[in-house]
Structure formats: structure tokens, C-alpha cells
Amino acid sequence: PMFHVNAWGTPYAAAMVGCTLVLPGPGLDGASLVNLIDNYQVSVALGVPTIWQGLIAAANQSGSKLESLKRNVVGGSACPPAMLRAFKEQFNCETIHAWGMTEISPLGTANQLKTKHLHLSDEEKLQIRLSQGRPPFGVDLRLTDAEKGTHEIERDGQTTGNLQVKGHWVISHYFGKEESALTADGWFDTGDIATLDQDGFMKLSDRSKDLIKSGGEWISSVELENIAMGHPEIAMAAVIAAQHPKWDERPVLIAIKKPDSQLSETDLLEYYADKVAKWQIPDRVVFVDAIPLSGTGKMLKKDLRELYGTILLEQAAG
Template identity: 70%
Template sequence: MYGNMMFQPLLISGLIEHAQTYHADTAIILKNTNGTITETTWGDIAQNSKRFANYLKTLNLAASDRVATIAWNNHRHLETWYAVSGSGLICHTINPRLFPEQLSFIINDADDQVLIFDKTFVNLVLSIKDSIPQVKQFICLDAYDADIAQIFPDIQFYDDLIQPQSEQFEWAKLDENSASSLCYTSGTTGNPKGVLYSHRSTVLHSYASCLPDSFCLSANDRVLPVVPMFHVNAWGTPYAAAMVGASLVLPGPMLDGTSLVNLIDDFQVTTALGVPTIWQGLLNAAQTLGSQLSSLKRNVVGGAACPPSMIKTFKEKYQCETIHAWGMTETSPMGVINQLKAKHAQLDDAAQDQLRLSQGRPPYGVQLRLCEQENGTTEIARDGRSVGNLQIKGHWIVDTYFGQDRTALTTDGWFDTGDIATLDQDGYMNIADRSKDLIKSGGEWISSVELENIAIAHPDIDMVAVIAATHLKWDERPVLIAKKSAHGAVTEQDLLDYYHNKIAKWQIPDKVIFVDAIPIGGTGKILKKDLREMYGSVLLETE
């Protein structure tokens, strides 16, 4: 017997309809490429998304055809998201920081029919145009520009396309399990792989994101997604913000610390989301500018482990709660979020701070387990100490990679993340390391994350990475790559001494290499693969 309740499919179009109906005058603020500020509203976003949907209808695309975007966090990009998915097409967001060969591979693999891009990426698109012959339409997300039209004769301009279109559009009636958007992994271990999200998974992910035990979003918030919209859908925040009617502040390409501090202060941002490298730049800029970041109540940190020193600075200097989170493209991306439980109020500040270092616990809809071997099925204890291969399952977790027939799951239906972690009885998960970043020294494992967290707390250090270097006797030993702060005077011995009494002596790095810059990938993560190629043999050279 079925229940006697209405059934309505969970569709992305329902999110923008809700925002238009109940939050039409809520502000959407964005920083343009030229540094100017544009203010619009959820009502305008909804109307323009329908105008663009009407234009897409004239292209006679087939259901589930892919429409690609190469764009920053801005209002036109946001409008296209809702137009594409709401039309029954698939919105394929592409990272412009990838190599041209990877961009061509991704566009061809997805069989994209339309390519939408910001003005700043015109030359990039021209450079790969001949290698993506199946793309039929090229649309620049801007007003008409004669100079661009001259060098790109078959280009069309977004503002011209939507201007004559009606604001009335009936969103496609879809099965909630229909595909809505496509994101590709970073491709650090081979070609990128596509992860195809559904309307259902996206809406459920949005519900979970807004919960008090997650990002705690509401109509009272002004949200700054520093994480790009081309990286796992900006962690789903543009969907979640529409669901609750939160205001959005979109930074465009201006992700430097000074620009972000000014956006936070000028527009009273309450919640910001990004990777640790972004927040390090923000903290440096806030100190230089004398900003108190007074409106910022919480910042969500994902993509890599957040250094304890950074959490402490946000809390003690800026009264801002840092929320650790963990996820990946294959998990939409939210897997766990660090919010404390009622019983933790009884802990002293030091104990609470220690718990905050965990990546967090899963919301409803996600399950975690640890297994003895990668892709194995034999579980190990959830005691907060035992280390194992982290596996996950849930309502918004990948099943099969796009275009592949073979499942991405273990034999009993879990996705192996490639992370090494611990779990406790409350579900709090601590990432020990990526499996490929662990250092095996004389048969014992050393966590690069733990070594990095200690080094980054040194006041003369801006950024660090620890890699495994080949060693004749111990197989592998840790080497610390460090970038000094602007006026840092720390020496190699100073930094090695800084580890004393903080970690076992045998785990202290063998060497410190100071560099002017540490390579960062397209999603803001440190490229340890590049560092291993550059410095992986450095200990052999001195033996």
C-alpha cells in the first residue's frame, strides 16, 4: 500500500522557481572581470534563465545533450545553469585552468554540443576550437563586442541572444533521476573522469547542505562561494542558496586576498567557502588592511586539511567559526561536515578545538566505513585510532563514471575514495592522508598532513607541502617544501627544530627546501605530483 501523499519530482527547476516566487528581491552581487560591481536579484536570475531556456529551445537539441560552460562565478553563468538543467539538457562545467589538451579531451568525451564561456576565455576557446569539431554553438557570456566578433566570426553573445526572448517558459517535466549536470575529476592520475549528477541527487544534496549541522544556510545569510562554479558546482552552494533564499556574492575571477576581504566587508558576507590556500591569502590581506572581517560568522574549508593554526586564527582574532568539510567530485561533493554535538558542550576549549580538527561527520544520506584494503570489503573498527581505506555510499555518491559501463563501486556497493582515515563511534572522520601521499619509512607510515599542519603554524611560513622522497635505507623519507612569508627569516634548522616535542623524532622531515612558490592546481589544491617529480630524488643526491 502506498501513502496518500502528493508526489512531485525533485528537480533543479523547482529551486529557481522557489527563489523567484519567495525571494525575488534578494540580492545577487558579483564582481566583474574589470573590477566593477553588478547587483541583481534572484527574480532577475530566474527571468533571464527562462529567456536563455527559450533560446536553447530554438537549437533543437536532443534531451540530455550536453551544454558546456567555461566561466567564473558570475550572474550570467548562474542563469545558464538553471536554463540548461531546467530544459532537460545537461550542464557541463569545465575547469579553464586545465591544459588545452585536457580541455579538448573533456569536451570531446562529453560530446558537448554548445560551449558557453566568459570573455576572458575567448583566446583559450579559439586555441582548441579545431580540436572540438562536434561543438555547434559558441556563446560568449557578455554583451556584443566588435573586437571579439572580428577574431571569432561564428561567435554569439549571450545578452543579444536572451534580449528578444520571453520571460515565460515552462520547465521540462522530467524524471527526477534524469541527469542534470556533469563534472570531471581533476585527472591527477590519468585522464579526467566524468561524474554525472541527477536532479534528485542535486536537490537532496542541497537539502543536506542547508542543515544546521552542515553549512547552516538560511535566508538571513549572504554567501560568498570562493570555490569556483566549475569545481564540483561550487560545492552546490548556488543550488542551496536558491533553496533557502540566501543572498549570493559572486567573486568572478578576483580570488586574491585583498579582493575577498573587500567583498566580505563591503557586502557583509556571513558565510564563505573555499580551500585552505585561499584562506591563507585572505588572512594575510585582512592583517595588512586592518580588517576585522566583522560580518563573517563561518567559513567552510574543504579540498585539503585545514591547518590547526588557521582555525585558531579565525576563531581568536576574527570570532569566525571554521567548519571543516570533506568531499570529492564523486560525492557531489559533500561527504562529511564538522559540527559539534550537544554532548561536546561539556568539553573544555582545548578538547573542542581538537575535535574541530576532524573533517567531520556525515549528514543523513551518507554512510562511511573503513576497510583493510583498497576496494576491499573487510571492515575495521570505528574506534578513532584504527587507520583504513575510506569508503562511502549515499544518495549523492557516484555509481558509474560517465561513458563507462563498469561500476565505480566495490563488489558490495561502496565507493572507495582513495583516502586513508580513521572513524570514531560518532562518525567523526580524520583524513590521515591520500593513499598516494602517505610516506612509508622503514615499514612505518608517516602522514604528510600531520607534518604540514605543524610547519604551517610557524609564523614565518606562508605555505607548505610534504612529499615522500626516495631513500636508500628507509625506502622513503619526508621532505618539507616551504614558502616563507614576506618577511620570514626562518632557516632550515629552525623549521626542523620546530617539530621537536610535537611529533616522534623519527617522523621529522629529513630536509627542508625553501621555494618562491608552490604549484597549485586548477581547484586550488597543491600539486604534490609535480613536487614529487621535482624533489623526489633529492635525498639520493646527498647520500
Template identity: 70%
Template sequence: MIGNMMFQPLLISSLIEHAVIYHADTAIISKNTDGSITHSSWGQIARNSKRFANVLQSFGFTVSDRIATLAWNNHRHLETWYGISGSGLICHTINPRLFPEQLTYIINDANDKTLIFDKTFLNLVLSIKKTLPYVEYFICLDGYDEKIQTAFPEVLFYDELIEGQSADFEWPELDESKASSLCYTSGTTGHPKGVLYSHRSTVLHSYATCLPDSFNFSAQDRILPVVPMFHVNAWGTPYAAAMAGCSMVLPGPMLDGESLVQLIDEYQVTNALGVPTIWQGLLTAARNSGSQLKSLQRNVVGGAACPPSMAQAFKDEFQCETIHAWGMTETSPVGVINQLKAKHLELDESEQFQLRFSQGRPPFGVNIRICGQENSNDELPRNGHATGHLQIKGHWIVESYFNQFSHALTEDGWFDTGDMATINQDGYMAISDRSKDLIKSGGEWISSVELENIAIAHPEVDMVAVIAAVHPKWDERPVLIAKKSASSQITEDKILAFFTDKIAKWQIPDKVIFVDSIPVGGTGKVLKKDLREVYGSVLLAKE
């Protein structure tokens, strides 16, 4: 016997339909590539998404054809998202910070039929155009521009395309298991791999992220997704915002601290989301400008471990709650989020803050475990001490990679993340390191994350990374790469002394290397592989 309830497929189009019916006048603020501001609304986003769906239909595409976007967080990009996925096509967001060879690979691997791009990427698109045999249309995500037309005669302009289209479009009732969007991993080793999300997985992920114990979105919020829409769909925020009826502030290409402070203060942002490198710049800019970031209630930190000193600064200086989260492309991306339980409110403030250092616990819909061996099912105890390979399963977790027919799971159906972690008795997970970034010194493990958290707390350091360097006696030893703050005169001895009494003496880095900049990838993560290639033998040279 089955239940006597209605069935409606979980579709991305239902999110934008909900937003237009119940939140049509809710503001969408967008910073354009030229720095100007466009004031839109969920109603206008919905109408233009239908206009763009009509454009795509006129091109003759069929269900599940891939449409690529190479664009920043702005209102036009948001409109294309809903127009593409809502009409049954697959929205393939591309990271413009990848190498041209990687861009060519993923566009061809996806067999994208159209490439939509912001005009800031014109030269990049022109440089790879001849290597994209499957792309039929190139659309500049802007109004008509004579200079672009001259440089790229076959280009089409988004504003012109939708201007002649009707806002009447009936979203098709698709199978909820149909693919909706495609994201590729950052490809730090080998070619990037595609992760193909479904309508069902995306809507369920949106429900989970809106929960009070997750991002806690509501129709009273004005959110600022600093994390790009090409980075795992901006952590799903454009979908969750439509579901909850949030107002959105889309920052475009200007992600520097000064620009973000201005947006937060001018548009009264309540919730912002981004990676630690972004928040470091925001803190510096707010201090320099004297801004108190009065409207900002919460900021979500993901993509890399949040340094405790950063969370402390947001709390003490700006009365802003920092929410630690963890995920990856293969997990849509939210896997765990750090929100306290009722019993934790009985702890003193320092104990609560200590608990906040972990990445958090899973929302309903996913489960996590740690195992002693990679891709095995020998689960380790949840005691907060045992460290193992982090594995995950759930409604929005990858099963297999796009265009790869083998499963990406363990024999018993879990995805091995490549992270090393602990899980305590309450289910709070703490990342020790990426398995490839752990440092094995004399048979003992050293966490580069723990060393980085100590170093970044020094007031004369702006950015740090710890890598494993080859050592003739101990196999590997930690080396600290550091970028000094402006006008700092800090020395190697002083920064190494800063570790005293904060960690075991044998875990203190052997060397400090001061650099002008530390390389980061397209998602804001430090490129430790690049640092290891340059400095991995520095201790051998010392001998």
C-alpha cells in the same frame, strides 16, 4: 499499499521556482570580469534563466544534450546554470585551469554542443576551437564586444541572445533521475573522468547542505562561494542558496585576499566557502588592512585539510567559526561536515577545538566506513585509531563514470575514495592522507598532512607541502617544501627544530627545501605529483 501523498519529482527547476516565488527580491551581488559590480536578485536570475532556456530551445537541442561553461562565479553564469539544467539539458562546468589538451579531451568526451565562456578565456577558447568538432555554438558570457567579434567572427553574445527572448518558459516535468550536470575529476593520473549528477541527487544534496549540522544556510545569510562554480558546482552552493533563499556574493575572477576582504566587509558576508590556500591569503589581507571581518560568522574549509593554526586564527582574531568539510567530485561533493554534538559542549574549549580538526561526520543521506584493503569490505573498527581505506555510499555518490560502463564501486556497493582515514565512535572521520601521499619509512607510515599542519603554524612560513622522497635505507623519508613569508630569514635548522615535541623524532622531515612558489592545481590543491617529480630523489643526491 502505498501512501496517499502527492508526488513531485525533485528537479533543479523547482529550486529556482521556489527562489522566485519566496525570495524574488533577495540580492545577488556579482563581480564581473572587468571588476565592476552587478546588483541582481533571485527574481532577475530566474527571469534570465528562462530567457536563456528559450535561446537553447531555439537552437534545437534535445533532452540530455551537453552544454559546457568555462566561466567564473558571476550572475550570468548562474543564470545559464538554471536555464540549462532546468530545461532538461546537462550543464557541463569546465575547469579553465586545466591544460589545453585536457580541455579538448573532456569537451569532446562529453560531446558538448555549445561552449559558453567568460571573455577572460577568449584566447584559450580560440586556441582549442579547431579541436572541438562537436561544438556548434560559442557564446561569450557578456555584452557585445567589437574586439571579441573581430577576433572570433562566429561568436554569439549572451546579453544579445537573451535580450530578444521572452521570460515566459514552462520548465518541463522531467524524470528526477535524468542527468542535470556533469563535472570531471581533476585528472591527476590519466584522463579526467566525468561524474554525471542527476536532478534527484542534486536536490537531495542541497537539502543536506542546508541542514544546521551542515553549512547551516538560511534566508538570513549572505554567502560568498569563493570555491569556483567549475569546482564540483561550487560545492552545490548555488542550488542550496536558492533552496534556502540566501543572498549570494559572487566574486568573479578576483580571488585574492584583498578583493575578498573588500567584498566581505562591503556586502556584509556571513558565510564564505573555499580551500585553505584562499583563506591563507584572506587572513594576510585582513591583518594588513586592519579589517575585523565583523560580518563573517562562518567559513567552510574543504578541498584539503584545514591547518589547525588557520582555524585558530579565524577564531581568535576574527571571532569566525571554521567548519571543516570533506568531499570530492564523486560525492557531489559533500561527504562529511564537522559540527559538534550537544555532548561536546560540555568539553572545554581546547577539547572542542581538537575535535574540530577532523573532517566531521556524514549528514543523513550518506554513510562511510574504513576498510583494511582497497576496494574490499573488511571493515575496521570505529575507534578513532584504526586507519583504513575510506569508502562511502549514499544518495549523491557516484555509481559509474560518464562514458564508462563498468561500475566504480566495490562488490558490495561502496565507493573507495583513495583516502586513508580513521573514524571514531561518534562517526567523526579524520583524513590521514591520500593513500598515494602517505610516506612509508622503514615499514611505518607517516602522514604528510600531520607534518604540514605543524609546519604551516610557524609564523615565518606562508605555504608548505610534504612529499615522500626515495631513501637508500628507509625506502621513503619525508621532505618539507616551504615558501617563506615575506622578509623571513628562517633557516632549515630552525624550521626542523619547530617539530620538536610536536611529533615523534623519527617522523621529522629529513630535509627542508625553500622555494619561491608551490604549484597548485585548478581546484587549489597542492600538486604533490609535480613536487615528487622534481624533489623525489633529493635524498639520494645527498648521499
């Protein structure tokens, strides 16, 4: 949408290189987007994961192969691995992960493979593609330890920390606020939890507010959502922290089944068995007809927490 960081800066890029820009307006349902791509021979498309879920479903239903589409860019939230595979295997489309924020005007990272990665197998390349990529010129990233404020932690691709960013076009103050938006040493804290590796590839683990703290241990809602999205009968999934009488918080999965699916709660929970540690498996699955989305297509987990945040307490109370 044009109101969202000027459509990620795409209108400016399109004008600079002289390419045709196709805007869908309010027609963001899958069928409308399939028609738009096929009719206007769109070669590059950008959107959030919920938009692409609808597009893939509609393309499969109509039989379209989206033949003109060569690349798509996914941002706004982490792209499920199953979606990257679907674009590559079903539509021969290269999916590029990216990350940014309004506060950084807006691009923070984009995922392009390095020369040393070109000889890797498709599966190995996919694993690299799952990260949000590397920052462009002018943007610096670091990870800090939550307990030690500005203490920078290791870039080993495994250790998670608070993602902070620095650059000439990174926000310094919010409109109407006198206090600085930056840390004491000049970095902007994004509110994201991530890893960084030695090549500079950044991978988001979660938003700090969406992490689930169960019995003192952290659980990533994104990881659990990606697993659910890998199930062939799930159309959309969100994981929230629900209050728990013993463990403080436990994960609850809110999911939309694909049409005609007979999938049960037990079936879906068993799907997690060999994919995460047993204590990370959600306590409940709630099947719904719709998940609330923001104007930019992101899942509104705040609304879901208001609806289902006490479901485990109610269950324990009998």
C-alpha cells in the same frame, strides 16, 4: 569555483533559502577577498585552505577584522589547526570542516558539534573541530583494512583505514566506462585514509597516494604540514615523499616563508622536535617562492614530487 562540483552545491543552497550569493570570479587573492567580504558584508564563506591562508595574511596586513564574517567552511584538504585558531581568536569566526568529492555529489561530511560537546572547553571543542565531521542523511561511511579488501575495521577514532562511502547519490560508473566504480559489495573507495569514532566523526589522515612509507612505517604528510603551518614564519607548506637509498621514502618539506623571515632549514626542523617521533621529522626543507596550485586551489603534490622527488638521492650521490 563554479566548475568544481557546482561550487560545492552552494548556488543551489543559496537559492533555496533566498540569500545573497557573492562570487569572487578570478579574484581569489587575499586582498580582493578581504575587500569583497567587507564591502558586501559576507557572513558565510567557503573555500580551500590555501585561499584562507591568503585571506588571513591580507586581513592582518590591512587591519580588517572581517566583522561581517560569522562562519567559514573549509574543504578540499585538511585545515591546519593554526588556521582554525586564527579565525576564532583574531576574527571571531566559526570554522566548519567539511569533506566531499565530485563522485558523491558532493557532500560527504560536515563538522557540527553534538549537544554533549557544548560544555567542553574551547580547546576541547577545537580538537573535535579538527575532524571533517559526520555524514548527512543518505551517506554511509566505513573504513576497511588495506590488506583484507572489504574487511571493516574498528571505529575507535584511532585506527586508520581506507575510507569508503555508500549512498543513493554516490557514483556507480565513471562516464564512458562500462566497469563499476564500486567494490564487489557496493561501496566507493575514496582513496582517502581516515579514522572514524563511535559518534561517526571522520578524520582524514592523508590521501593514500600522499602517504610516505619510510622503512615499512607510514608517515602522514598532512600531520607534518600542519606542524609547519603552526610556525609563525611559515606561509604555506607541503610535504612529499622523496626517494631514499636506505628507507625507500623519506619526507621532504617544501615551504614558503612569510615576508622578511630569516628562518633557516635547521630552525624549522628543530620546531618538529617535541611534536612528532624523531624518525618522522622531514629529512630536508626546501624554501620556495611559490607552490603550484590546481584550478581549485589545492597544492599539486604530483608536480612537487617531479621537482623534488629525487633530492635525497642526489644528496647521497654527493
